[in-house]
Amino acid sequence: MKLQLALDSSNSQEAKRILEKVSDLVDIVEVGTPLLMKEGVKVVTEIKSAYPQLEVLADLKIMDAGDIEASIGFEAGADIVTVLGVAHDVTIGRAVNQARTLSKKVMIDLIAVSDVRARIDQIDAIAPDYCCVHTAFDLQDHGMDPLREIQLVQSALKRTQMAVAGGINPGILPDILAYHPAVVIVGGFITNHPEPRQAALQIKELLA
Amino acid sequence: MKLQLALDSSNSQEAKRILEKVSDLVDIVEVGTPLLMKEGVKVVTEIKSAYPQLEVLADLKIMDAGDIEASIGFEAGADIVTVLGVAHDVTIGRAVNQARTLSKKVMIDLIAVSDVRARIDQIDAIAPDYCCVHTAFDLQDHGMDPLREIQLVQSALKRTQMAVAGGINPGILPDILAYHPAVVIVGGFITNHPEPRQAALQIKELLA
Incomplete structure (x- = not known):
């Protein structure tokens, strides 16, 4: 099981300071969307x-132009790029083909997919590397429970590995681990913690 | 009716060269997604x-964190930012609130909205400034006809103005103008034309 650290600050200095403290504890480092919007792929x-x-x-x-946009990420040095699960199949397929050509990976983000049960089979057929169950940040205040979706996705995926994201902390993590995700994505619990290294160690301990 | 030029190249020098040739002919200049991914909002x-x-x-x-991500665009100098129509209502609402606070605007992009008829009423209720009928670039080879969707959206919108994008050229434009969009978005026909200014003039003539 891999630990992915989501650098969700739009301030690159702050993001790099946190990464420096925990880089030996994580497997994948995610350059978050706000940071990419602000600085572009040079980060x-x-x-x-x-x-x-x-x-x-x-x-x-x-969301569109899957091959062109995936290439922008890969050429900048990314090992993995994300594509939205709500994008058209042809967009996902073009990004996955680009990844195969360059020996890189694609993670699909299920954020705002309305009928997960139906969509997950279509996505799995395109065989991206990872499919991420993602509770939108904007909905976390609204009491959405991701566990039901995690169970649904894990049981449906045949060719694609599952990642889980969205407000993960040591309280919810054991429930999530019961579904054996390939990647656990943690952002705010580490990045907003007064002691990011201590927070990352707490997560690592649960993953061991 | 406003003409929006979509700078869809990921090369900022090339994008700026084209803009220089046609800036007096357009009302809105769109910094495209690939260019934003590559360079960030400094462009x-x-x-x-x-x-x-x-x-x-x-x-x-x-697609997420509507207030934070809209602010990144507005603070960089954007007058308008786009939010996906497939995003959760709360994400759209937060971006629209941010726009109201700063006297800026939000355009919703309907790309990959599966049930446009149902979704357009929900979006119109949030009252963003523009709602854009957008044929995904990846689907333009697949013979999608945007006219039916344009008609549907135009008749449903009450509080929001319509924009139209996706492979617009002088051949299709008269059919689109029949639906009175507030904004016509043209990309490739101008940016890939051997004489971008001549292409923009051709479009302008039809808008007059």
Whole structure:
């Protein structure tokens, strides 16, 4: 099981300061969407060059022009780019083909997919590397419970591995681990913690 | 009726070269998603400062954290940011609130909305400034006809103005104009034309 750290600040100095404290504890470092919007993919290049041993994920949330936009991430040094599960199949397929050509990976983000049961089979047929159950940040205040969706996705995926994201902390993590995700994505619990390293160690302990 | 030029190249020098040739012919200049991914919103700042008389739209395709991500665009100088119509209502609402606070605008992109008829009423109720009928680039080879969707959207919108995008050229434009969009978005026909200014003049003539 891999631990992915989501750098969700739009301030690159702050994001890099946190990464420095926990880089030996994580497997994948995610350059978050706000940071990519602010700085573009040069942050991906900088982080990959500073931490070549880590996998770097660019959370581009690709929605159109799958091949062109995936290439922008991959050429900047990303090992993984994200594509939205609500995108058309042809967009997902073009990003996955681009990843195969360059020996890179695609993670599908299920955010705002309305009929997960139906969509997950269509996505699995395109065979991206990862499919991420994602509770939209904007909905976390609204009491959505991701566990039911995690169970649904895990039981449906045949060719694609499951990742889980959205407000993960040590309280909810044991329930999630029961479904054996390939990747656990943690953002705010580590990045907003007064002691990010201590927070990451708490997560690591539960993953062991 | 406003003409929006979509700068869809990921090369900022090339995008700026084209804009220079046609800036007096367009009302809104769109910094496209691939360019934003590559360079971040600093391109928005550069273009707004070079052409303060133009409205600048940042095609951020916001999907989550509506207030935070809209702010990134607005603070960089964008007059308009895009939010995906497939995003949750709360995400759209937060971006629209942010726009109201800063006297800026939001354009909703209907790309990949599966049930346009049902969704358009929900979006119109949130009252963003524009709602864009958008044929995904990846689907334009697949013979999708946007006219039916344009008619549907135009008849449903009450509080929001309609924009139209996706492979618009002088051949299809008269059919689109029959539905009185507030904004016509043209990309490739101008940006890939051997004489971009001549292409823009051709479009302008039809809009007059």
